[in-house]
Amino acid sequence: xxxxxxxxxxxxxxxxxxxxxxxxxxxxxxxxxxxxxxxxxxxxxxxxxxxxxxxxxxxxxxxxxxxxxxxxxxxxxxxxxxxxxxxxxxxxxxxxxxxxxxxxxxxxxxxxxxxxxxxxxxxxxxxxxxxxxxxxxxxxxxxxxxxxxxxxxxxxxxxxxxxxxxxxxxxxxxxxxxxxxxxxxxxxxxxxxxxxxxxxxxxxxxxxxxxxxxxxxxxxxxxxxxxxxxxxxxxxxxxxxxxxxxxxxxxxxxxxxxxxxxxxxxxxxxxxxxxxxxxxxxxxxxxxxxxxxxxxxxxxxxxxxxxxxxxxxxxxxxxxxxxxxxxxxxxxxxxxxxxxxxxxxxxxxxxxxxxxxxxxxxxxxxxxxxxxxxxxxxxxxxxxxxxxxxxxxxxxxxxxxxxxxxxxxx
Ligand code: NI
Numbered sequence: 001x002x003x004x005x006x007x008x009x010x011x012x013x014x015x016x017x018x019x020x021x022x023x024x025x026x027x028x029x030x031x032x033x034x035x036x037x038x039x040x041x042x043x044x045x046x047x048x049x050x051x052x053x054x055x056x057x058x059x060x061x062x063x064x065x066x067x068x069x070x071x072x073x074x075x076x077x078x079x080x081x082x083x084x085x086x087x088x089x090x091x092x093x094x095x096x097x098x099x100x101x102x103x104x105x106x107x108x109x110x111x112x113x114x115x116x117x118x119x120x121x122x123x124x125x126x127x128x129x130x131x132x133x134x135x136x137x138x139x140x141x142x143x144x145x146x147x148x149x150x151x152x153x154x155x156x157x158x159x160x161x162x163x164x165x166x167x168x169x170x171x172x173x174x175x176x177x178x179x180x181x182x183x184x185x186x187x188x189x190x191x192x193x194x195x196x197x198x199x200x201x202x203x204x205x206x207x208x209x210x211x212x213x214x215x216x217x218x219x220x221x222x223x224x225x226x227x228x229x230x231x232x233x234x235x236x237x238x239x240x241x242x243x244x245x246x247x248x249x250x251x252x253x254x255x256x257x258x259x260x261x262x263x264x265x266x267x268x269x270x271x272x273x274x275x276x277x278x279x280x281x282x283x284x285x286x287x288x289x290x291x292x293x294x295x296x297x298x299x300x301x302x303x304x305x306x307x308x309x310x311x312x313x314x315x316x317x318x319x320x321x322x323x324x325x326x327x328x329x330x331x332x333x334x335x336x337x338x339x340x341x342x343x344x345x346x347x348x349x350x351x352x353x354x355x356x357x358x359x360x361x362x363x364x365x366x367x368x369x370x371x372x373x374x375x376x377x378x379x380x381x382x383x384x385x386x387x388x389x390x391x392x393x394x395x396x397x398x399x400x401x402x403x404x405x406x407x408x409x410x
Contacts, residue, residue, distance in 0.1 A: 002395040003388050005319045012384035015117040019379045022046060023113035024095040030084030030102045034060035034140040034149065039082045039112065043137050046116045050123040060149045063137035067122055069129020074397035076390045077134045079164040079338060080115030081108045081141035090370040106367045107167035107374060112137060114165065114379050118386035130394040134159060147337040160397045161308065162347030163389040164338045165382050169364040171353025173375040176316040176385065178350035179328040180309040182264040184302035187335035188273060191258045192217060192280045193292045198253035207251040211244050213287045214255035217280050224275045235263040235272045236333065264301055264331045302339040305346040312348045312389065319388045320381060352382050
């Protein structure tokens with residue numbers, strides 16, 4: 001028995017008011033990117049009385065806090081990201097953002113507050129810890145590679161297992177959902193400049209018009225997705241920006257295409273990135289033009305370890321009951337830099353439902369919406385789940401090490 005479900009749920013509930021208070025403070029004062037001084041200070045202040053080993057980042061405002069139980073035991077990592085998005089907020093909440101064009105629209109304010117609460121919850125149970133719980137407070141998740149900064153600074157050193165929660169208004173409040181294998185997609189960006197030859201619109205044969213060629217590239221990319229990608233390892237190429245021309249009677253010199261590539265397998269991701277280059281340059285070449293392709297690598301596919309995903313479902317079921325835990329039928333096409341953690345350490349990420357009261361989970365404004373609302377009550381479950389995952393993870397790692405010792409002794 002690694003944890004008492006009633007005890008942890010009750011502990012989560014007792015910490016809810018503090019978590020809500022911190023979440024609303026962060027929501028009111030959101031910060032962007034890798035430098036979140038105010039958020040970092042709020043976290044440090046809340047952890048100050050817990051007797052943790054705390055380190056702050058040198059290349060970002062990250063916080064790593066170790067709660068040491070058995071100092072000779074394994075390490076389990078729990079992660080919460082802290083950054084907001086560059087967008088206006090239109091929720092009309094009394095604690096809506098006071099920072100222009102900046103909003104906690106991905107729930108990272110709740111992630112931070114839940115991780116602080118989990119630290120307190122577990123600090124009260126230090127004697128039960130068969131090792132160390134490491135709390136990873138991460139900036140720069142929204143495209144700034146914050147996890148990479150922390151990994152380069154050693155956050156995964158000695159870590160045997162990792163767990164993260166992402167909240168969503170599109171699951172019923174208090175539900176937990178995850179799956180083995182890919183949970184979130186990769187996300188890369190591209191830009192293609194088609195270079196023709198400008199001229200008078202009345203005499204295209206004296207010019208070389210890049211606009212129809214750019215259109216042909218858009219179609220050819222869709223043909224690649226539907227005809228060359230394995231339907232069981234899907235991918236998406238979306239051209240989201242087309243720019244060319246200045247006047248009705250002028251053929252422009254260049255046409256620009258920009259967009260994003262998403263995939264739920266590394267294989268499809270690599271094939272799609274390779275195809276972008278090949279399709280664009282060859283379609284352009286067919287028309288005696290040049291296409292310059294620029295790729296910006298984004299986050300890789302977030303892949304849950306199969307065993308750890310099953311373990312998450314088992315632990316969440318013990319904690320919350322089977323009627324609140326689901327195995328998701330398919331990945332979500334958003335991206336996460338927790339992917340980098342899961343590339344190096346076996347672990348899992350789970351979604352925690354926070355659909356607001358009275359709303360339909362299928363229709364509630366989603367993460368990244370300017371109108372995103374959440375039900376804060378499930379934060380109690382989130383704190384308890386963090387704690388349950390840490391206690392279970394440590395116990396299993398100790399048991400695994402014991403079994404390995406026996407095997408090598410016999
Ligand atoms: Ni997020």
